[in-house]
Amino acid sequence: MIKVNSRDFEWQEGMTVQRLLELKEYTYVKIFVKINGAIIEKEDYATTMIQDGDDVKVIHLLAGG
Amino acid sequence: MDIKALKEAHSLLAEYSYEPAKLDKGYTDKTLYINIGENKISTKTVTPEIKEKFIGGKGIGLKYLWDATKPSTKWNDPENEIIIAGGPLCGITQYPGAGKSLVVTISPMTDIPIDSNVGGYFGPYLKFSGWDALEVQGKAEKDVIIFIDGNKGIVKIEEAPLEAVDGHVVSEQLTEMYAESEEDKKNISVISAGTAANHVNIGLLNFSFYDIRRQVTRLKQAGRGGIGKVFRDKKIKAIVIRFKGTKGDLNKPADQSLINKAGITLHKQIHDLDDVQCRMRQIGTANIIEVMDKYDLLPVHNYQYGKHSDTFKIASDVFIEKFITQGMPDGCWFGCSLSCAKAADKFELLTGPYKGDLVTVDGPEYENAAGLGSNCGVFDPQMVLEANFYCDTYGVDTISFGTACAFAMECYERGIINKDITGGLELNFGNGIAQLELLHQMSRGEGFGVLVGQGVKVMKEVFVKEYGADADFLRDIGMEQKGLEVSEYLPKESLAQQGGYGLTNKGPQHDEAWLIFMDMVNNQIPTFEDKAEALHYFPMFRTWFGLMGLCKLPWNDTMPADNHLTDEPAKIPQHVQHYVSLYNGVTGMNIDKHELIRQSERVYNFQRVFNIRRGKGLRLHDAMPYRAMGPVTIEEYESRQDRYDQQLRELLDYNPEGKTTEEKIKVMRDYRYDQYEKLTDAVYKRRGWNTNGVPTIEHLKEIGIDLPEVVEVVKQHL
Numbered sequence: 001m002i003k004v005n006s007r008d009f010e011w012q013e014g015m016t017v018q019r020l021l022e023l024k025e026y027t028y029v030k031i032f033v034k035i036n037g038a039i040i041e042k043e044d045y046a047t048t049m050i051q052d053g054d055d056v057k058v059i060h061l062l063a064g065g
Numbered sequence: 066m067d068i069k070a071l072k073e074a075h076s077l078l079a080e081y082s083y084e085p086a087k088l089d090k091g092y093t094d095k096t097l098y099i100n101i102g103e104n105k106i107s108t109k110t111v112t113p114e115i116k117e118k119f120i121g122g123k124g125i126g127l128k129y130l131w132d133a134t135k136p137s138t139k140w141n142d143p144e145n146e147i148i149i150a151g152g153p154l155c156g157i158t159q160y161p162g163a164g165k166s167l168v169v170t171i172s173p174m175t176d177i178p179i180d181s182n183v184g185g186y187f188g189p190y191l192k193f194s195g196w197d198a199l200e201v202q203g204k205a206e207k208d209v210i211i212f213i214d215g216n217k218g219i220v221k222i223e224e225a226p227l228e229a230v231d232g233h234v235v236s237e238q239l240t241e242m243y244a245e246s247e248e249d250k251k252n253i254s255v256i257s258a259g260t261a262a263n264h265v266n267i268g269l270l271n272f273s274f275y276d277i278r279r280q281v282t283r284l285k286q287a288g289r290g291g292i293g294k295v296f297r298d299k300k301i302k303a304i305v306i307r308f309k310g311t312k313g314d315l316n317k318p319a320d321q322s323l324i325n326k327a328g329i330t331l332h333k334q335i336h337d338l339d340d341v342q343c344r345m346r347q348i349g350t351a352n353i354i355e356v357m358d359k360y361d362l363l364p365v366h367n368y369q370y371g372k373h374s375d376t377f378k379i380a381s382d383v384f385i386e387k388f389i390t391q392g393m394p395d396g397c398w399f400g401c402s403l404s405c406a407k408a409a410d411k412f413e414l415l416t417g418p419y420k421g422d423l424v425t426v427d428g429p430e431y432e433n434a435a436g437l438g439s440n441c442g443v444f445d446p447q448m449v450l451e452a453n454f455y456c457d458t459y460g461v462d463t464i465s466f467g468t469a470c471a472f473a474m475e476c477y478e479r480g481i482i483n484k485d486i487t488g489g490l491e492l493n494f495g496n497g498i499a500q501l502e503l504l505h506q507m508s509r510g511e512g513f514g515v516l517v518g519q520g521v522k523v524m525k526e527v528f529v530k531e532y533g534a535d536a537d538f539l540r541d542i543g544m545e546q547k548g549l550e551v552s553e554y555l556p557k558e559s560l561a562q563q564g565g566y567g568l569t570n571k572g573p574q575h576d577e578a579w580l581i582f583m584d585m586v587n588n589q590i591p592t593f594e595d596k597a598e599a600l601h602y603f604p605m606f607r608t609w610f611g612l613m614g615l616c617k618l619p620w621n622d623t624m625p626a627d628n629h630l631t632d633e634p635a636k637i638p639q640h641v642q643h644y645v646s647l648y649n650g651v652t653g654m655n656i657d658k659h660e661l662i663r664q665s666e667r668v669y670n671f672q673r674v675f676n677i678r679r680g681k682g683l684r685l686h687d688a689m690p691y692r693a694m695g696p697v698t699i700e701e702y703e704s705r706q707d708r709y710d711q712q713l714r715e716l717l718d719y720n721p722e723g724k725t726t727e728e729k730i731k732v733m734r735d736y737r738y739d740q741y742e743k744l745t746d747a748v749y750k751r752r753g754w755n756t757n758g759v760p761t762i763e764h765l766k767e768i769g770i771d772l773p774e775v776v777e778v779v780k781q782h783l
Binding site (some may be wrong): 063 | 341342343356359360579580582583586587588589591603621624628629630634635636637
């Protein structure tokens with residue numbers, strides 16, 4: 001189990017940031033990702049592995065509407 | 066179009082000559098008062114106190130409206146005013162989004178002040194012509210046009226019997242009439258409404274700007290709250306302004322370099338990043354149609370659902386590929402490189418009085434596509450654009466119409482109303498032709514469309530009284546509050562956004578706060594206090610745009626590449642600093658980001674007290690229809706059953722196994738109502754209000770808006 005935005009989410013073996021975004025259907029373009037407080041750059045989404053127990057933040061930057 | 070004949074039919078009712086006041090640090094310190102009932106025109110002086118307390122834009126508008134009206138004044142009384150004002154930053158050309166006008170009046174829909182923020186050239190031209198605001202009072206006997214020549218210093222009221230009323234026609238006619246040459250057309254801006262605004266509450270105002278490349282008059286809308294109805298009730302056909310000589314420094318700023326520096330930074334950012342961020346230059350606000358669908362936030366079938374399998378048919382790329390002219394990005398004021406204004410050119414109309422005409426449609430904005438489209442189940446981009454066009458030219462607010470039409474459609478599908486009542490219209494979801502016919506009926510002032518055009522609140526009353534509808538059910542599904550229709554986002558799963566709609570001054574419009582991602586997706590504001598802080602900061606921050614004459618899109622629809630590394634990314638700190646620099650650069654003041662919020666707080670609280678003065682503005686008026694808060698019907702619950710069942714288990718320790726959907730809906734409803742009440746308590750506390758939503762005298766003193774007339778109103782409620 002991992003945390004995504006402070007909520008439980010099932011962890012999968014080999015889960016990358018990109019795979020997590022696909023599973024969560026997070027398609028909005030203005031987002032940034034942190035794992036355990038460290039920023040993950042967009043170009044590293046496909047190669048950055050998420051470990052079981054990680055605290056992941058996927059922050060959507062839209063407060064306008 | 067025989068312009069000469071139109072002009073020869075004019076008769077002069079009043080003329081006023083003036084020496085245009087010189088602009089200094091963003092202000093002319095003069096406002097123009099016109100009474101079209103008495104044919105009186107005069108000048109008022111803007112005092113330092115007014116500038117300090119009310120700044121400009123909607124602040125000055127609200128102040129003037131307060132002074133001009135009594136608590137009992139109705140929207141159609143002669144003393145009601147329409148006030149149009151930019152603000153100290155309005156008219157600068159070095160920073161995107163700085164050409165906005167704010168329009169204020171007592172709304173025929175809400176019976177309280179409404180404010181609407183609109184582009185087009187009128188606001189800057191008004192200021193360059195020597196006026197910080199235009200105040201129109203009285204009611205004319207016959208249709209009139211007000212003409213302001215900002216170069217010659219002349220204001221005229223003319224009876225104008227022959228011009229069209231529909232926005233796209235009268236704007237062309239008057240641009241042609243008052244421009245001194247083809248080249249001069251860019252120096253004209255026209256305010257108009259449309260024929261539907263003669264008959265329905267949801268009337269809007271069109272503000273024009275002349276598009277040199279397309280050689281057409283383009284229209285931007287002051288949409289919300291029925292200002293167009295007030296305009297036409299006063300028998301104003303149009304207000305025209307001419308100003309030649311626009312330059313980048315006409316605001317006479319105290320420190321131009323501060324403005325230039327902020328502008329250059331933002332222009333470069335937009336140039337480098339817009340194509341990979343919001344694509345505002347390609348498709349404007351419609352870029353989020355499919356995003357809202359993906360996140361279950363797109364209103365579908367009167368806000369029952371948040372997504373639909375046909376959304377791809379009205380996705381942004383469809384409009385880009387098939388309709389919106391590309392490679393011609395433009396803004397609604399000079400210097401706006403975000404350029405979200407866009408147009409479908411040579412668009413052939415299939416229905417109505419202009420059938421067969423090839424027209425230019427400004428749009429669709431996201432709200433148009435969601436309101437006219439998905440919320441009514443119309444997933445046909447041609448229909449959406451045609452409804453968009455007719456809303457604009459008839460002077461109908463697309464948001465209120467979309468929500469009102471969706472409500473009527475749901476009532477029709479549920480058998481609450483039928484074909485006998487609709488005059489034969491089959492108002493099923495998805496019937497775009499029927500939707501268009503409602504608009505044409507509004508224009509003609511006949512049929513069921515006129516009732517739809519009075520808005521959801523009036524429809525609810527009529528359906529209950531005339532057709533025996535269940536009042537409680539209609540209260541649940543009718544998406545209006547304070548008399549204004551909810552704009553086009555589904556707030557059911559975001560408590561903060563329920564507050565963002567409900568705990569507002571003018572009604573449920575998202576221009577105060579849009580917190581759905583922060584709350585529902587990011588989970589950044591989990592406690593009531595967190596939500597209350599957001600529902601204090603963002604409404605105050607966004608009110609500031611309306612004081613200044615600014616657009617909010619350049620704040621939020623583009624962002625620095627390193628914004629995510631800042632301490633508060635949601636606020637976009639670099640842009641906040643830009644706004645501080647712009648204000649200090651123009652006015653020569655020295656505010657910081659905290660004083661920026663304080664400026665808004667004064668006006669925001671003044672507006673709240675204005676509502677209270679009119680017998681509204683209390684806690685009971687901030688309640689929301691349950692459709693905005695949770696699942697009303699079995700279908701809604703079961704469409705998200707897993708999510709709702711899980712919430713019952715986790716949040717309420719309630720086991721949904723073996724329970725009927727009706728039982729679960731009731732438990733969920735009790736819980737969500739309770740959450741909203743707790744949120745309301747927290748927000749009122751954060752805003753310095755008592756539990757009934759009344760600003761305390763201590764708070765008014767602290768923020769500096771404890772004017773005697775304000776305290777007098779508040780005292781009666783403490």
